[in-house]
């Protein structure tokens with residue numbers, strides 16, 4: 001061997017595996033949520049060896065949901081790592097959900113041999129993952145050469161968090177991970193992303209137009225969406241709401257941005273304010289199905305003008321005409337609006353705020369009476385009253401929530417007092433986010449999590465209670481057990497052996513499931529038992545599951561969304 005070859009051989013080498021981890025770490029990413037297998041097992045091992053946290057799941061969808069919610073909480077992309085084809089597809093649901101909800105995450109999947117995949121020659125877990133990811137992701141990239149890993153990771157980070165946040169797919173073929181490269185050259189190829197989500201300052205004329213429309217209002221209303229919560233402009237948003245004195249409505253994940261007990265919250269008079277407002281200022285909320293597309297009966301007959309603050313210009317006019325679009329990041333837009341609230345800005349009339357207060361009082365009194373009842377078996381209201389009372393002095397606790405009735409009732413009964421603490425089914429009304437979000441929130445924050453789950457909703461991610469036990473996370477899951485999807489009372493009209501499509505095993509003991517993994521199970525049949533179990537579970541800081549037995553006849557089909565079910569147009573003879 002020549003001297004030159006010797007010195008070449010002794011030069012430090014790196015490889016694709018190391019470069020991926022180095023690139024993530026260089027960008028302050030410290031956690032990977034994933035599930036191992038060919039070709040990424042060593043990537044997970046290496047991440048751990050290099051000081052990152054690797055949280056292993058039982059199904060990729062939940063790893064992806066954990067990554068997405070970590071992204072929402074931190075404004076840094078959450079990372080989900082999966083194997084090829086089936087693992088990738090399992091993670092893709094979470095990626096699509098993240099994109100739909102505007103949460104920044106990166107799905108990194110190993111993939112098979114490009115040459116074989118592209119000629120469709122039948123490789124192990126063969127699939128054109130890049131093509132499959134594209135329609136469901138904000139962006140999708142594939143890296144073929146080790147020296148491009150730095151660029152690939154940098155582009156993925158920037159695409160995930162800049163502008164409207166979303167899910168990004170990064171395809172890493174097996175061959176890439178094993179490629180070796182001179183270590184120095186490798187180091188130089190990495191990119192530390194500078195100002196990944198730059199501020200986007202709104203145009204002054206747009207700010208003026210928005211303020212002019214707002215000043216013209218007789219019955220103004222502010223709608224806060226989860227984009228406003230994501231933006232972490234909490235102090236300015238609160239200052240703007242309070243300085244203007246305008247009543248506001250939080251969308252479900254914006255609850256807590258201002259405490260739900262705030263005097264200006266119009267939540268308890270929601271239908272009234274949506275119908276009666278004449279100028280509506282949307283901050284980080286889309287006029288999608290959750291807001292009846294900004295039209296129809298929900299919005300009343302009086303003419304309405306919308307002002308919309310959003311980072312995505314194409315969101316404007318998506319459903320109805322927007323009189324004053326304000327494009328920019330919410331922090332910059334709200335601070336510009338706040339600066340424009342001068343002495344000449346009149347607070348809303350006492351007639352408007354008084355009418356809202358009257359409705360609120362009436363509705364809250366009615367709700368209090370319903371909540372005070374103690375039916376046996378428990379219903380959604382009495383169970384949620386118990387949970388509400390335990391959570392009230394603990395605003396630091398994260399609340400994860402999914403189901404139909406369980407979601408709808410918990411959203412209105414459980415008050416939130418801190419921003420970004422309520423994590424739920426979001427834009428799609430998806431079932432299956434429960435344990436993934438709970439794990440993501442607990443791992444990211446180190447804070448306790450209470451997951452309030454319909455029994456059907458829980459089933460989608462229930463196996464992840466093993467993950468919760470394995471990492472000893474402070475997560476208490478409460479399963480609202482009413483024996484089925486929505487309720488448990490349907491019968492098979494044929495009298496046949498199969499139960500009705502909505503019905504589960506009656507009297508299931510979900511609490512026994514967690515005991516299999518060393519967690520603490522509770523069986524609660526009354527609000528007192530439920531409250532006692534929850535107090536103990538939270539105090540322990542350990543994994544727990546409460547099987548809360550709810551009247552199987554309580555609740556309605558699809559909860560609040562009964563009207564979205566298409567009706568049978570014809571009856572078969």
Ligand code: ADP
Pocket residue numbers: 100101102164165224225226227228230231251252253254283284285286287288290309310311312315328329330331426427
């Ligand atoms: P909700 O479901 O709570 O009504 P949506 O998810 O429908 O909220 O809307 C969130 C909106 O917020 C999206 O249109 C998104 O583009 C926008 N958004 C997200 N982050 C920011 C930000 N930092 N600045 C401005 N707009 C943002």
Ligand code: TPW
Pocket residue numbers: 402403404405406407429430431432453454455456457458480482484485486487555558559
């Ligand atoms: C991925 C459809 C909406 S709500 C729901 C289903 C199956 C469960 C309702 O029963 P649960 O709640 O959880 O017991 P409750 O409080 O009414 O008793 N698949 C996906 N997402 C959705 N939304 C569905 C199916 C659905």
